[in-house]
Amino acid sequence: MKLYKLLAIALILAFVATSALAIEGGNSRKGKYLFKKSCKACHSEGAEGGNVTPLSKTMSQWDRMFKKAKHDPKAWEGLSEKDLLDINQFLYDHASDSDQPETCG
Amino acid sequence: MRNLFILLLVGMLLLPATAMAAPTLEDLQLKIEDLSNELDEMYDIVEKNETHTAKDRIEWYGDMRTKVDSVHYQDITWNPGVSVDLFQFRDDVFAGNILALDPSTGQPVAGTPLANFAATYPQHLMAFMQGVQNNTLPAVGAFSMLGLDLGESAGKGDLNNDILYTTRLRLGMKAEVWKNVNFSGRLSMYKNWGDSTGIKVFDSWDAFTMDGTNGGNTSGDWLRVERAYFDWKDIGGSDFYLSIGRRPSTYGPPSQFRENEMRGGTPSGHLVHFNFDGITAGYKLSKLTGIEGQTVRFCYGQGFESQYGNGELYNTNDFATKDTHLGGINFDILNDGTNFLQLTAFGAMDVVDGFKGEFAFPSQLMPLFAPTINQDAQNFPNMNFQVRYQPSTVIGDILLGGLGYVRQEENGVNYFASLAYTQLRPNGDAGLFGGMGSDNLYVATAIDTDGDGTEDQIMPMPTNKVADDSNQDGYGVYVGIQIPSPGGKVGLEYNYGSEYWAPFTQAQDDVIGSKLATRGHVGEAYYIFDINPNMFIKVGGLYYDYEYTGSGSPVGTPQKVDDVLDGTAVSLLPVADTAWDGYASLTVKF
Numbered sequence: 001m002k003l004y005k006l007l008a009i010a011l012i013l014a015f016v017a018t019s020a021l022a023i024e025g026g027n028s029r030k031g032k033y034l035f036k037k038s039c040k041a042c043h044s045e046g047a048e049g050g051n052v053t054p055l056s057k058t059m060s061q062w063d064r065m066f067k068k069a070k071h072d073p074k075a076w077e078g079l080s081e082k083d084l085l086d087i088n089q090f091l092y093d094h095a096s097d098s099d100q101p102e103t104c105g
Numbered sequence: 106m107r108n109l110f111i112l113l114l115v116g117m118l119l120l121p122a123t124a125m126a127a128p129t130l131e132d133l134q135l136k137i138e139d140l141s142n143e144l145d146e147m148y149d150i151v152e153k154n155e156t157h158t159a160k161d162r163i164e165w166y167g168d169m170r171t172k173v174d175s176v177h178y179q180d181i182t183w184n185p186g187v188s189v190d191l192f193q194f195r196d197d198v199f200a201g202n203i204l205a206l207d208p209s210t211g212q213p214v215a216g217t218p219l220a221n222f223a224a225t226y227p228q229h230l231m232a233f234m235q236g237v238q239n240n241t242l243p244a245v246g247a248f249s250m251l252g253l254d255l256g257e258s259a260g261k262g263d264l265n266n267d268i269l270y271t272t273r274l275r276l277g278m279k280a281e282v283w284k285n286v287n288f289s290g291r292l293s294m295y296k297n298w299g300d301s302t303g304i305k306v307f308d309s310w311d312a313f314t315m316d317g318t319n320g321g322n323t324s325g326d327w328l329r330v331e332r333a334y335f336d337w338k339d340i341g342g343s344d345f346y347l348s349i350g351r352r353p354s355t356y357g358p359p360s361q362f363r364e365n366e367m368r369g370g371t372p373s374g375h376l377v378h379f380n381f382d383g384i385t386a387g388y389k390l391s392k393l394t395g396i397e398g399q400t401v402r403f404c405y406g407q408g409f410e411s412q413y414g415n416g417e418l419y420n421t422n423d424f425a426t427k428d429t430h431l432g433g434i435n436f437d438i439l440n441d442g443t444n445f446l447q448l449t450a451f452g453a454m455d456v457v458d459g460f461k462g463e464f465a466f467p468s469q470l471m472p473l474f475a476p477t478i479n480q481d482a483q484n485f486p487n488m489n490f491q492v493r494y495q496p497s498t499v500i501g502d503i504l505l506g507g508l509g510y511v512r513q514e515e516n517g518v519n520y521f522a523s524l525a526y527t528q529l530r531p532n533g534d535a536g537l538f539g540g541m542g543s544d545n546l547y548v549a550t551a552i553d554t555d556g557d558g559t560e561d562q563i564m565p566m567p568t569n570k571v572a573d574d575s576n577q578d579g580y581g582v583y584v585g586i587q588i589p590s591p592g593g594k595v596g597l598e599y600n601y602g603s604e605y606w607a608p609f610t611q612a613q614d615d616v617i618g619s620k621l622a623t624r625g626h627v628g629e630a631y632y633i634f635d636i637n638p639n640m641f642i643k644v645g646g647l648y649y650d651y652e653y654t655g656s657g658s659p660v661g662t663p664q665k666v667d668d669v670l671d672g673t674a675v676s677l678l679p680v681a682d683t684a685w686d687g688y689a690s691l692t693v694k695f
Binding site (some may be wrong): 009027029030032033099100101102104105 | 338368
């Protein structure tokens with residue numbers, strides 16, 4: 001029972017944290033350009049980092065990744081804070097749980 | 106006191122040593138036991154979650170829009186009538202079929218059809234005689250069913266609906282069928298406040314509850330299946346995909362900017378904003394050409410079923426209709442997030458004179474079309490009988506094509522331009538509402554109305570053939586810009602549709618009617634306040650300037666609205682000269 005309570009609290013905290021984490025202020029369109037230019041070299045099919053697209057994670061997962069800088073710091077060396085914010089915004093805006101174009105295919 | 110102090114000091118010194126002492130084997134065993142128990146409990150919880158996730162197969166999302174419109178029409182008129190074959194009339198007059206002249210006076214003999222006609226409609230006769238004398242007689246002339254003479258206006262008035270509230274609820278569904286197969290669906294409800302009858306009194310084609318548009322016209326509190334289709338992707342490891350079902354054929358580009366949402370449908374929203382059931386076979390060309398987002402789609406759909414649900418088992422062949430099929434291509438030539446270029450081209454074959462649908466029969470049409478029922482209906486002026494309409498005649502084909510370009514700048518400015526073309530190709534036949542781009546042609550016929558064996562009146566009789574069977578070209582232009590502004594964005598849009606403009610955009614949910622179907626000019630300005638990523642307020646206005654009648658319908662001859670207003674042309678349904686709609690809405694996405 002105690003665990004359920006803990007779990008409930010954790011869930012609430014996770015929700016609050018998710019809300020607080022929502023990225024703001026980045027330029028998604030610049031982020032797309034930067035992502036293609038700086039990230040796709042390693043994060044393509046067959047490349048060292050494996051294929052990564054915005055759909056690889058959820059919105060909060062992308063935010064968490066950038067906030068905790070869970071990435072090889074060397075690969076981010078050439079990117080300014082603003083660049084990283086833009087890339088984060090792009091990935092957040094097109095994450096697997098974000099709004100998607102409502103087309104077939 | 107002193108002893109106690111010493112004891113406390115010793116205790117404080119010993120405490121960290123005790124706490125930091127290596128745990129005994131017994132302690133460790135107890136901890137392992139605790140952890141093991143906790144793991145067991147967590148396993149139970151995870152298993153429950155896993156079971157729940159496995160069973161919860163549909164991912165739901167949606168949005169709800171509450172909107173208030175202030176709707177104002179200027180110079181509405183209604184003058185139902187028919188198009189009469191004047192050449193035939195002229196020939197009949199000169200052949201003596203209708204005209205009987207008194208040799209002594211040179212005037213029509215009193216009591217004969219033409220004399221009676223001349224007495225009631227002197228302007229009609231004068232225009233006819235002048236046309237014959239000057240050799241300027243038009244092939245077709247308008248004849249009012251309200252008993253009005255030529256040039257006699259049916260009157261006009263304004264209509265002001267200061268407050269009209271609507272609610273639109275859309276519930277989206279997604280599910281993974283298999284690794285490369287997805288299901289998508291959308292249930293939608295669109296209602297105006299205080300009405301869940303599901304039908305309206307038929308005063309325009311927007312007041313017609315039917316398959317293709319009931320997601321875009323207020324139709325009660327039903328949650329209708331607006332979309333339901335699956336995508337079977339990467340078939341056999343190729344870049345082909347197949348999609349079958351009720352199509353995502355509404356809110357297509359570039360109409361998504363005014364909706365403040367992402368691309369809402371596959372085909373050009375300038376040409377198609379209509380619910381279809383059909384099949385799409387697509388190919389992701391981008392992998393072949395390297396051009397980002399390039400996709401070609403071949404689409405097929407059915408707009409009308411002629412041999413199911415129409416009383417076929419009576420086997421009386423009452424209607425000469427065929428199934429209406431649509432086919433064409435949607436080609437995303439470029440779609441890289443900054444530039445979007447789309448080509449849409451398709452044809453609708455064996456189009457019929459309307460769709461299957463429901464409406465409340467207007468009491469205004471009863472004296473004209475249902476005089477017997479009209480007598481009884483006088484006791485129930487606030488009641489309308491509900492009608493299921495079905496088309497009766499195949500009237501021709503429609504070809505449609507368009508090219509649209511959208512540019513999304515890094516600074517948040519978006520702008521677009523779309524040019525589209527439609528061609529109406531009549532087959533010569535006409536039904537109750539007319540033929541393809543042309544009215545049903547009526548012939549003036551002498552009839553005996555008083556039963557004395559002698560013809561005394563002229564009545565127009567339908568030929569069920571069109572007045573003009575030539576192909577009619579129409580075109581439409583749609584441009585707009587959206588600029589980031591404090592708290593959100595501001596947008597300006599303009600569109601124009603020519604005399605014969607006939608797109609399939611009738612499911613656009615503007616309360617006055619699809620702005621993109623308008624035969625005339627429409628301007629729109631709006632401001633969107635983004636409260637947070639999932640909520641926004643939109644405030645704006647739409648102004649419609651109608652040039653021709655029949656916006657949103659390929660049936661019947663488009664008439665100049667000015668001519669209907671001055672009584673030289675007729676229109677079966679009411680027409681307005683101009684209209685404007687000031688609106689505010691709050692949308693929440695979840």
